[in-house]
Structures are given as structure tokens and as C-alpha cells.
Amino acid sequence: IVPLAVSVNRFEVPQAAPVAVFKLSQDFSNDQFPQKVNLGVGAYRTDEGQPWVLPVVKKVEKIIVHDDRLNHEYLPILGLPEFRSSASKIALGDDSPAIQEDRVGAVQCLGGTGALKMGAEFLRRFYNGNNNTKTPVYVSAPTWENHNAVFANAGFDDVRPYKYWDAENRGLDLAGFLGDLESCPEHSIFVLHACAHNPTGTDPTQEQWMQIADIMMRRKLFVFFDSAYQGFASGSLEKDAWAVRYFVSMGFEMFCAQSFSKNFGLYNERVGNLTIVAQDADNLKRILSQMEKIVRTTWSNPPSQGARIVAITLNSPELFSEWKDNVKTMADRVLLMRAQLKAKLQALGTPGTWDHITEQIGMFSFTGLNSKQVEYMVKEKHIYLMASGRINMCGLTTKNIDYVAESIHETVTMVQ
């Protein structure tokens, strides 16, 4: 006699909704329309609409495959040392006083997500007393959709928005932002986008960053930078790191979650780094020892391939130079598409102002299209973008930009 299954419906597991951005990609895949355009997912595309493995990455991968001294042994819990230190230098600058003062450390993590996760887990345990479940975490309104979940899952009960995007004026709501900084509970944690704000592409100016930093210092707010686009935004590593470095120079003890998914094109190798700026070396030592415990129960030690590629590149002057060129290639193409899209919309006489397309920076642009207009774009024009009106500039090419501009024009005129 074959026994029946031991239990029936032990799990009460409801179907969860799919993650929106992936569903968008799937719908795009299934669409048969020949002129379809995918302005959804956040990955770089060439002018042929293809993914791009950076030439320097191909070169370094060959080096790795042919180096018989390399094996697949476990990395240390905190990751590949030469990756961690070179990655932190990228964020903070080679000549960073904080690095020279031995108060900068890092944890190699699985992408930017993993770095945010590790930082969040640490903060929940240790930030302001040893149980921070009630400590407010502020994320920008809007923000990358996974920020909320990362902090909520790390145990923070109170994840709130801070004013950021001014939809009416299509720019930064500085007064609102500063107001939230002034009125929030002391010791609140703030997730700041280092550059190329996702999804709006709208960054504070240097003067505005200085105002933000002043209030945060005065009100004892925790600085947690999310840096996913360094180099990718302006084409310059230094320019894109200005805010992070300014805050370090102000003396904050802070975290910076770095991603090398976009600027190295290493999306699927999950290369990230949580840079920790501490008050002194002793603090840093204790922090890192506790980080190890958190890492150990999450993934034990991080994957080696991507970190090796980045470390080899950053630590070789030639390869580093070649990488910077590759990054500039990507940033320049995005800037070109921005300029051309704006020009075409203006030439078409599309209602509204379109300056924000070139004022915004990085991969994304908040077009200002409302949800009805987005629906029209997707259903009638087969142009896929997020319900928020966010487009990925990388999805534009010289071949489809006319179609996209005309479609936006049609949508804005037909649908209000």
C-alpha cells in the first residue's frame, strides 16, 4: 500500500503579485508588434538595443580563465580584500582623509541590494540602542521600489517617505525635503541617492546637498547613501561621488551601498560593496566583526567572480583607464539620447515643457506622463514603461527615437 501524502495544505500560501518591472519585461517579450520598444528594465543597452559586456570586462575575464593560480575557494566572510578596498576608494576618492585615517571599511555584498540589506540589518541591531524596529527609516518619494522591502524585511516597522519629487514643477521639492529633515524624529535613518536618483533622475545641486547635510548633522540623522550609478550618471566618477565625499568631509559616520551592476555591466554577477565610514579604527573593527555575524547567517561569504573582475580592473592603471572609457561610452550615449528626445519633442511642438529630460541625469527619466497616458503608450503604441511614467533612456536608440517621440506626442495630445 502506498501511503498518502503526509499533510494536505500545510502551507497557507497565497499567490503573491509579480514584481512590476519584471512583469513589464515579460509583457514586452510576449508582444509581437514589430516596432515595440522596452523602456522598462534598468539595464544599459547599445544603440542596437543589445546588452553590452564592457570590453574591459571581457579582457579581464580572459585573464581570470587563463590564470591557473586562481581557484574557486571560499572568499573571506567580508569578501575579497582587494575588491573591498579598491571599491571604497572609488566612492571616497584615492586621497580620502577618512581612508588615510584607517576609519573606512567595507563588506563585499551581493549587488547594491545586498549592501543595503547588510547595512539595514546592522542598523536594526545596533544603531540607536540594540533594537531599532521602531526607528523611522526615510526613503524618498518616489524611490526604487525595493528600498521599502529591504528595510521592512530587515525588521524596520516604520519605513516612511520623505518629500522629494515635485510632480507639478517636475523637479526637486527642496522645501518639502528640508521640511521633512527638520520635522522628523531625531536619529531617523535617511536613504539618500548618491546620484542619478531612481526613478526621477533628479539630483540635488551641490548647494542643496550642503543644506541637507547641515540639517542632518544638526538633527543627528543617519546618512545611508545608495550609490548605484557612479560614473554612469555624468561620465565622471568624481562628479558622481561629490555628495558622498562631501558628507564624509563633514564628519558623518555613515554607510554607502555601492553597486557595480551598471557601471561595470556586471548585473548578474552581483557585485556590491557596503562602505562603512566610522569615527575611528576601533569603532570600525567592532562594526566589521558584527557584520561578519550577519553575513554568516545570510550567505556565509560572497561570490568571487564579479569581485575578482572589479578588483583586477581597479587595481591596474591600464585596465582602470580602459574601464573609465567604457563607462564614459555608456554615459555619453544616454546623454545623447536625452538631448535628441528633447529636441524631437520640441520640434514636434509637443504640449508641455521637456527641459526636464536633459536636466535629469542617469539611466532614468520621469517623463511626467500620467497613468492613463502610460496605459495608452503600452496598449496602443507598444512602448513599455513603468506606470509612474519612468522611462529607461537606455531603451532609446537612433532607430526608435523618432517612433518614441511621435508616440509621446500623440499620447500627450490625445490623452489627458
Next chain:
Amino acid sequence: AYIVKSTNKDELIIHLIWCLYSSWWGGVQMGPPDPILGVTEAFKRDTNPKKMNLGVGAYRDDQGKPFVLSCVRKAEAIITSKQLDKEYLPIGGLGEFSKACAELALGADSEVLKSGRNITVQTISGTGSLRIGANFLSRFHGGPLDVYLPKPSWGNHTPIFRDAGMQLKAYRYYDPSTCGFDFKGALDDISKIPEQSVIMLHACAHNPTGVDPRPEQWKEISDIVKKRNLLVFFDMAYQGFASGDIDRDAWAVRYFIEQGHNIVLSQSFAKNMGLYGERVGGFTVVCNDAEEAKRVESQLKILIRPIYSNPPMNGARIAATILNTPDLRSIWLGEVHGMANRIIKMREQLVAGLKKEGSSHNWQHVIDQIGMFCFTGLKPEQVERLTKEFSVYMTKDGRISMAGVTSGNVGYLAQGIHAVTK
């Protein structure tokens, strides 16, 4: 020195005081070193030329060197030649990998696979798999959130489940008087576990003891687990590595499924493919039907996304290439067999060496135990002496990694063990 933009004296003073005395992290204690990985770090600092690292469970060849499998190198060459892109994987990982991973554990002819009632996701090696599993159970398990671990179990099991919000309990497993399986004690304890609790079983090559139940014993365990209506969580980190035979090492997992247990399963390819640092693993939930599997899958994605979004490609691509390319798969099976055999040989040589040293103890358990680890039976004081006087590094519980033993150093090890136990 901090740059303070203020001309207000009071503000400056307050700021100075704040700077001098406060750090967010003043109250953060120094964490204890990880017991297992800490052993390697102490080993590295030792300058004794005869030192031996029998701590962490990473395979070494007979020269004591890390071993990159030739099937791995071949797979890497194939992958490089394909010039693939680096686009994000789906949250659940590389499809070809997850499919092959499930087949490897369950057997290609498994009814579970045919009916599509499993969901298998790619995870960050074994640890990542256990963590996702623990998070899943913590959120969705309808029964008590108590996980029963064998006594002893892998040190990292406890903090993983605890961090996920579950309580840890234990059932008797290792019998120190025989250095073998406490079968009666295990059955007795399991028979008292509250219904619907979670029980962790090591599929093969129990870590840290190397003591596995025999098939007849597994059958009785299955019966009592069924009577108690327990949820079975299998941890299989050594498939192929224990006996040298993939199917033999998965026997318990497959038997339980045949008996109707809807298990959850963690797999690691760290050891059996030598892919340690690439972090290759899988997590499987065997469900009632394909519809339940779809719901479970959707929830696993919700759990994974806020931790690391999606898993790393490199190792999974290597593993999938090996498993799905007949030539490479053949080579792999041979190499796994080779690794397991070398370990079996070292066990035999260690016991022979101890006899030669004149040890009067019974060391049969060294041969009876299976897999990478051996629970020597050494007490903490003896372990300490072995480390201090002979530079032999191992964990305090007397566990040695046989993989660190070579024909060149097995004699020295026998000497050392005899010296501290005579």
C-alpha cells in the same frame, strides 16, 4: 577634526561635545570570531612547517592543495567561448540550473518532477538556501516554528534559523560512547516532538560527525516522522561526496519523498563541484501539486528580492553546463568518486597509523563515519594540545576535516592524536 559650519559659539560647543563623546557605535561589542572560519585564520598565522589545517570543510588533493575539477575548467572554457551577456537572472535564478539541480537530488524519473509539484530556486550555496528556507517557514509554516536539529549539527544552522525567527530544539543523534549513531535515542526523542514541528535531517555525510543512519534506520525514522506529522527539512551539502555515488547519497531524500513526505530541501554544490566561492546552491519545496508550487514560488521570490534581488550567474552556469552536458557530467561523476575515495583511503590510513603508533583505543569509527568530517572523539583539552603542540588545527568539538589529510601528513597526524590520547 570635523568641519563645522557655524559661528554660534553654543552650537559649536555642543557639536564639539557631541563629536568627542558620541559615536553611533560606541555600544557595539567586538563579535566573537567564527569558530569554523576562525580556525583557518589561526592556522594561517602559525609558522610551524608541519602545521595541518583540519578545520574548514574544503577538499584538498593529496598534495594538500585546493582542487579545481577538470570538468569545471572545461565548463568554464565552453562558457567563455559562448560570449554570453551579463543580464540579470530571474529572482529564482538560472532555469537550466534549477531544473538540473532538482533532477540531481530527486532523480530524473521522480514523480515529483513529472507532476511539476516541486519549486526549486537557485540560492547562494547551502547557507543561502537554508536561510531562504528558514525565512519561508517562519512566514508560512502553519505548525510550531520550532526546528529540531540533530545533536550535534552544523554550527551555523542555529543562528540561521534563529535569525529567521524560529526556535531551536534538538533530538539525540550522536552517541559519544560509540562515536556512532544513537538510533534508540533519536527515535525516542523524535517520537516526542510536537506535531507539525520542523525536523532537520542531514541527507548524507552528517556534519560534524560523519555518522549517517543505515537504510533500515532511515525507514524507521521516516515512519516515526510521519506518525508525528513533522515537516522534514533535508540539508544535502555532500551529495556524491559521501559514498562517491550520487544516487546512493540521495537515497534518504528520495525514500522520504516516496513515502509521501512533502519535504523542503537545501542543496550545495560547494563541495561536490568544488565551487565553494561561486556560491551555488538550490532550495526545493515539494508541494501537493503544481498549483501550490506556483504559489510557493511567488512567495519565495518575495523573500529573495529584498535580500539580494537575484543570484550570481557564474557558478550556476558552470554547474548547469556540467550537469547538462553528458561528457562533462561523466567526468564530474568520476571526479566526485575520486574525491570520496581519497577520503576513504585517508580514513583507513589514519586508523592504520594509530595502530602503528601503538594506540590502544578503538578507532573503528574513523572508518565507519562517512564524508568530509570525522568526529574523532577527542575532548576539548586534547584538541587544544593537538593544536598547541602539533599545530594541528581543528574545531573544539573534535571534528577534523579528512579532506585536509594527505598521505604525506597522515603519519604525523596519527602521532599527534596518539600523543594526546594515550
